[in-house]
Amino acid sequence: MLTDIMSFFALRFHVFRPIVPKLAQLARALDTPRLVDLCSGAGGPALAVWRAMGSGPERPLPIVLTDKYPNLAACRRAAQVTGGAVSYIEEPVDATDVPSALCGFRTLFASFHHFRPATAQAILRDAARKGQGIGVFEYTERNLLVWALPILLTPVFCWIVTPFLRPLTWRRVLWTYLVPVVPITGLWDGLVSCLRTYSTQELRDLTEDIGCPGYRWESGRIRSFGACHVTYLLGYPLRAGVEPAAGADDSAGEARHNPNKSDIDRSAP
Numbered sequence: 001m002l003t004d005i006m007s008f009f010a011l012r013f014h015v016f017r018p019i020v021p022k023l024a025q026l027a028r029a030l031d032t033p034r035l036v037d038l039c040s041g042a043g044g045p046a047l048a049v050w051r052a053m054g055s056g057p058e059r060p061l062p063i064v065l066t067d068k069y070p071n072l073a074a075c076r077r078a079a080q081v082t083g084g085a086v087s088y089i090e091e092p093v094d095a096t097d098v099p100s101a102l103c104g105f106r107t108l109f110a111s112f113h114h115f116r117p118a119t120a121q122a123i124l125r126d127a128a129r130k131g132q133g134i135g136v137f138e139y140t141e142r143n144l145l146v147w148a149l150p151i152l153l154t155p156v157f158c159w160i161v162t163p164f165l166r167p168l169t170w171r172r173v174l175w176t177y178l179v180p181v182v183p184i185t186g187l188w189d190g191l192v193s194c195l196r197t198y199s200t201q202e203l204r205d206l207t208e209d210i211g212c213p214g215y216r217w218e219s220g221r222i223r224s225f226g227a228c229h230v231t232y233l234l235g236y237p238l239r240a241g242v243e244p245a246a247g248a249d250d251s252a253g254e255a256r257h258n259p260n261k262s263d264i265d266r267s268a269p
Contacts, residue, residue: 026105039108046086066098
């Protein structure tokens with residue numbers, strides 16, 4: 001139920017729209033057949049990106065939704081509303097070992113912070129060693145000056161948007177209004193997500209020991225809506241005709257960060 005609300009947020013507020021030109025340009029330069037979305041959840045961010053690509057002059061790339069624990073009901077809805085342009089894999093897909101047959105530019109929207117550094121690095125290494133591009137995109141950050149109020153208002157947002165979600169079942173009404181498990185979980189999830197989101201420097205640090213010659217990494221930040229920014233990491237094989245991804249990064253995204261003095265203890269569960 002919470003991932004449905006997160007999908008609603010991504011779709012209605014166009015959180016990831018600013019990164020779409022950069023992502024689409026790079027994916028087409030690599031001549032990739034599709035985007036392979038990892039850790040898709042309810043698929044809202046990927047669907048929002050597909051719609052944003054469709055608003056440009058070129059046809060949007062097809063997207064395949066995958067997850068280790070697939071939300072098949074949400075995936076079926078995404079496939080239906082896009083006429084099959086957004087498809088899905090029914091079987092579990094491990095982001096640290098994506099099947100080689102599943103070719104395409106890999107994406108992770110608002111999910112990379114779920115992984116501890118060793119697992120996060122394994123996800124990046126798998127893409128590099130298999131010669132696939134990968135993009136990590138997060139709209140949360142460890143900046144409570146920006147995120148304190150939105151986090152505190154998360155329960156209110158859950159209560160407001162729930163009537164617009166489909167299907168509107170009695171279970172959704174029960175756990176949102178009568179017993180407010182969903183709003184409380186959303187409040188906790190928002191706080192932890194902000195505290196665990198990697199900075200641009202920490203993302204770069206994860207790539208240092210991957211050791212795949214001919215593979216390039218870029219990281220930075222792009223302004224989204226309001227005070228929100230999208231922090232990103234892009235990785236792709238260098239090929240003829242492929243230039244570094246274009247886009248203006250905030251200077252804050254290039255600030256040095258000592259990974260040994262991280263703002264949080266990532267060894268904690």
